[in-house]
Amino acid sequence: MAWYDNFFNGLVQEAWNAAQTDEQTELECDFLNDVLELQPGQRVLDVFCGHGRHALELARMGYAVTGIDISAESIEALRKAAKAEKLAVETHLGDFLTVPPGDGFQAAYCLGNSFSFFPHDQMLAFLRKIAESLVPGGRFVADTAMVAESVLPDFQERNWMQIGDITFLMENEYDIHESCINAQLTYLRDGQTLQRMAKHYVYTMAELQRLFTQAGLILTDRYSSLDGSDFLLGDERLLLIAQKTE
Structure with missing residues (x-):
């Protein structure tokens, strides 16, 4: 069983949802619309x-979206919201590595930031499934804050955050043998304490480029923000744009 199989529910999901804003979502969707070069009615995999x-x-915005996630709680919320608005959203519950999209x-x-969940072999399998799901020339965007060029220059062992009424503590340990961050996460609210473990595998930009190429995806752009700024050493966010080979 993977560490993330039973991770995304309850207070964890509440904290994540509370940390996102409508403005952020709109900006990210505008970015996707541009870099994925979408046309109305096209099929998009989330x-x-x-x-x-x-x-x-x-x-x-007029696209036919298929969403896949391992959290039953999240999929149920998406199904209800799509049904209420009569939107063209198809959903699949399960692990992307094992559920055919x-x-x-x-x-x-x-x-x-879910792009960092997999060790090398599984990351290659993940990217190959992405490529298999796309038509020739189809495009893919990956978002991560866990690339080596972001994490290692300013590695933080402890980080406190306040998300609405939830206090969140992340305690990180870097495993040099696996190039992996083992994170102990603590969520606190109204006397309730929840602890979870998470793993984030750290790849260099060069490693990611080799993995994408092996999977049949060509990296075309590497951005540090939604405004299209080039990614540089120490930037906190990496947005990778790739295209399936013909």
Whole structure:
């Protein structure tokens, strides 16, 4: 069983949802619309869709979105929201590595920093599934804050955050043998304490480029923000744009 199988529920999900804003979602969807070069009616795959903040917004923009996520809580919330608005959103519950998402998608994306969940072999399998789901020339966007060039120059062992009424503590240990961050997460609210473990695998930019190429995806752009700024050493966010080879 993977560490993330039973991770995304309860207070964890509440904290994540509270940390996102409508403005952020709109900006990210505008970015996706531009870099994925979408046309109305095209099929788009949302990998690790969560409760569907991007899927719903893109469906409102006229795209046929398929969302896949391992959290039953999140998928149920997305289904209800899509049904209420009569939006073209299809949902799949399960691990992307084992649940067939289908094929024939013009575009796919993985936002929200879930791109760092896999060790090398599984990361290659993940990227190959992305490529298999896309039509030739289809485009893919991956979002991560865990690339080596972001994490290692200013590695933080402890970090406190306040998210609404939830206090969040992250305690990180870097495993040099696995190039992996083992994180102990603590959520506090009204006397309630919840602890979870998470793993984030750290890749260099060069490693990611080799993995993408092996999977049949060509990296075309590397941005540090939604405004299209080039990614540089020490930037906190990396947005990778790739295209399936013909």
